[in-house]
Amino acid sequence: MVQKLDTLVETASQTAGPYVHIGLMPTYAGNAGYYDEEIGVSPIEDGCDGEIIEITGSVYDGTGWAMRDALIESWQPDAKGVFPGQEGADPKVSGHCRFAADADTGEFTLRTVKPGKVKGRGGVVSAPHISLWVVARGINIGLQTRIYFEDEDNSSDPLLARVEQRPRVDTLIAKKTGEGKYRFDIRLQGEGETVFLDI
Amino acid sequence: MSNFITTDSIKDKGPLIPRNRDAHPVAYDPGYKTSVSRSPNLPLLSMESSPSEETGPTFGHGKLGALDNNLVLNWTKGAAPAVGERILMHGRVLDENARPVPNTLIEIWQANAGGRYRHKKDTYLAPLDPNFGGCGRTLTDENGYYQFLTVRPGAYPWPNRGNDWRPMHIHISVYGHSFGQRLITQMYFEGDPLINHCPIAATIKNRAQLDALVAPLDLAHSRPLDYLAYKFDIVLRGRRQSMFENKLEGM
Ligand SMILES: [Fe+3]
Numbered sequence: 172m173v174q175k176l177d178t179l180v181e182t183a184s185q186t187a188g189p190y191v192h193i194g195l196m197p198t199y200a201g202n203a204g205y206y207d208e209e210i211g212v213s214p215i216e217d218g219c220d221g222e223i224i225e226i227t228g229s230v231y232d233g234t235g236w237a238m239r240d241a242l243i244e245s246w247q248p249d250a251k252g253v254f255p256g257q258e259g260a261d262p263k264v265s266g267h268c269r270f271a272a273d274a275d276t277g278e279f280t281l282r283t284v285k286p287g288k289v290k291g292r293g294g295v296v297s298a299p300h301i302s303l304w305v306v307a308r309g310i311n312i313g314l315q316t317r318i319y320f321e322d323e324d325n326s327s328d329p330l331l332a333r334v335e336q337r338p339r340v341d342t343l344i345a346k347k348t349g350e351g352k353y354r355f356d357i358r359l360q361g362e363g364e365t366v367f368l369d370i
Numbered sequence: 371m372s373n374f375i376t377t378d379s380i381k382d383k384g385p386l387i388p389r390n391r392d393a394h395p396v397a398y399d400p401g402y403k404t405s406v407s408r409s410p411n412l413p414l415l416s417m418e419s420s421p422s423e424e425t426g427p428t429f430g431h432g433k434l435g436a437l438d439n440n441l442v443l444n445w446t447k448g449a450a451p452a453v454g455e456r457i458l459m460h461g462r463v464l465d466e467n468a469r470p471v472p473n474t475l476i477e478i479w480q481a482n483a484g485g486r487y488r489h490k491k492d493t494y495l496a497p498l499d500p501n502f503g504g505c506g507r508t509l510t511d512e513n514g515y516y517q518f519l520t521v522r523p524g525a526y527p528w529p530n531r532g533n534d535w536r537p538m539h540i541h542i543s544v545y546g547h548s549f550g551q552r553l554i555t556q557m558y559f560e561g562d563p564l565i566n567h568c569p570i571a572a573t574i575k576n577r578a579q580l581d582a583l584v585a586p587l588d589l590a591h592s593r594p595l596d597y598l599a600y601k602f603d604i605v606l607r608g609r610r611q612s613m614f615e616n617k618l619e620g621m
Contacts, residue, residue, distance in 0.1 A: 178466050179605045183579040184394050185556040186402075186570060187541065190489040194479025194505045194541055201490040205445070205503055208433045210475070233407035246426065246549040254425040267427035291420045292382065302422045304552050309404030311395035311573045313552060317422070330417055359408050369389060369414035370423045370550055 184312035191242050199271050211269035214283045219263035221250025221284040226345055226353045229277045233360030237277030240307050244269050247301040252287030298328040315368040318355050319344045334366055342366050384611035386419040386550045387466055395573035402569045403530055423550030429475045438507050441520035445503030452502035454483030454521025456597035462514040466608030470514025477543040479505040485524030494526055525564055537564035546606040557602045558584045
């Protein structure tokens with residue numbers, strides 16, 4: 172025998188299940204007014220600095236079906252690349268949003284501010300991106316991914332550089348569809364499968 | 371150049387400890403049919419955490435209402451209590467370094483005592499309880515401690531294989547202090563025979579990890595003539611801080 176470590180093991184994940192919305196988005200689940208204030212209603216307040224953008228997309232399962240029950244959370248810095256809680260952060264950016272696929276169309280929309288570049292450990296600079304976390308029935312542990320933007324310089328981003336099969340980088344890049352509008356689809360499985368992250 | 375630790379690096383708590391995927395359920399499990407088309411085929415892209423994963427949203431007490439962690443009363447705003455066996459669900463949120471995680475948001479949702487959710491998609495024949503909504507939320511205190519007063523949720527059948535039933539369970543969502551710590555899990559109840567027949571519980575292949583989702587009856591914290599207690603501790607990812615974290619110039 173050897174000595175015991177002092178570390179604990181992370182609690183195992185379980186699927187968020189089909190009724191995740193009652194817990195996290197009561198109004199969406201048909202229970203408006205449950206809480207005085209819901210969490211993650213919008214990542215920004217009116218008057219925040221930067222360009223307001225709208226990202227629309229769907230989450231597709233392995234059969235190509237746009238899932239109606241996916242719930243997504245986003246996390247991002249402000250237009251200058253400063254995260255909420257850090258010194259100098261835009262007070263009108265909470266950076267966090269909860270949004271769900273529409274029950275009829277399977278389409279989601281995230282309205283937010285375009286994030287700035289972020290300086291990380293050792294001065295490494297990441298291209299502007301929004302972190303996503305996707306949960307639903309059938310997803311046993313939340314799937315992490317990122318939205319990058321096709322009209323930004325992504326050439327030296329440290330995460331994108333690690334994608335070995337270069338065409339797969341495309342799955343992480345939102346396509347511009349109009350002024351301030353982007354399309355970003357998530358494919359859980361199969362052809363065009365989104366790069367999911369273990370970070 | 372400078373070979374001392376700067377103020378900036380003292381603030382750096384280090385990267386998140388990489389996730390041990392063996393401690394978690396498998397993504398693809400034919401026993402849980404919906405996972406078959408919703409599990410990535412390709413490996414995840416692993417990388418050391420960055421500010422995007424090490425920072426995360428915080429929530430103040432200002433957002434929370436006084437009854438938010440009392441599911442017996444919160445749907446009716448205190449006007450009438452829910453039907454069911456009254457229980458206290460309580461415990462601590464810790465990180466992998468066994469440090470408490472204070473001030474973090476925990477949200478729960480569950481079926482009522484008959485096994486029915488207040489969700490427009492749930493059409494199970496058990497009735498809705500007009501006095502039960504089925505969700506709650508709270509912030510951990512400075513020691514990482516939290517508690518909810520609720521009713522024991524009923525087991526319920528679900529369309530999967532011919533005759534699958536979910537054991538009694540409460541769904542739990544936790545933030546931690548970093549977006550990379552984000553976790554959703556489920557709490558089960560000690561002694562429930564359905565745990566060993568549940569395909570969702572069985573997506574966790576490590577038995578010790580499944581056992582860690584089963585809350586023991588906690589008579590010491592039960593309140594006589596009022597409620598039974600169940601203890602449920604939650605462990606989130608930790609950070610790998612070390613005095614050697616910041617490489618010195620030339621090393
Ligand atoms: Fe459930």
